[in-house]
Amino acid sequence: MAAKLRNVIALGLEYLALACAALAALGLTAIVGIIVTSVLMRKSANSPLHITEEVVGLLLSVALFLGLPMVTLKAKHVRVSLVTNLLKGKGRVALQTIGLLVGIGFFGWVLWETIPWLEFAIKRNIKTETTRILLYPWMVLMPLSLSIACAIMLARLMGVLDRDEDDETRLSGSEEAR
DSSP states (O other): OHHHHHHHHHHHHHHHHHHHHHHHHHHHHHHHHHHHHHHHHHHHTSOOOTTHHHHHHHHHHHHHHHHHHHHHHHTOSOOOOHHHHHOOTHHHHHHHHHHHHHHHHHHHHHHHHHHHHHHHHHHHTOBOTTTOOBSHHHHTHHHHHHHHHHHHHHHHHTTSSOOOOOHHHHHHHHHHHO
């Protein structure tokens, strides 16, 4: 029963991260499309899209935050592995645990700070300056992606997901098991 629950949680987090990554990819594709359209309009009609800068900025912000859960799931963050590579066994596990606790604390703190910011934007109906696009639909993706990334780290800490080991370590461990 516990193994089945772990599997369901792991698959759910993986699908959430994958959905976020797919949306991030769509956002990046839209950025390219908007910029190409703007350049073509500038060259052919001598009038670029007036929405280009604001929409591209919003899409870039959204894509960066939507990519965070997948990066967290795959443990592909930028990291300094000098100390981790020197440690083996319990020392390595302790360092990974500390790293996960720091990550959960950081994501939790940023999430805590985004909620009042989002509430303020919703109450005031804040819009972009030039094109008057509502900001809160874009802003809601930040706490969503932070929540998913925090849940992934928490699942990793609780043992629902594998610890974030290097691929080389996993390969050598699986070869030894054979």
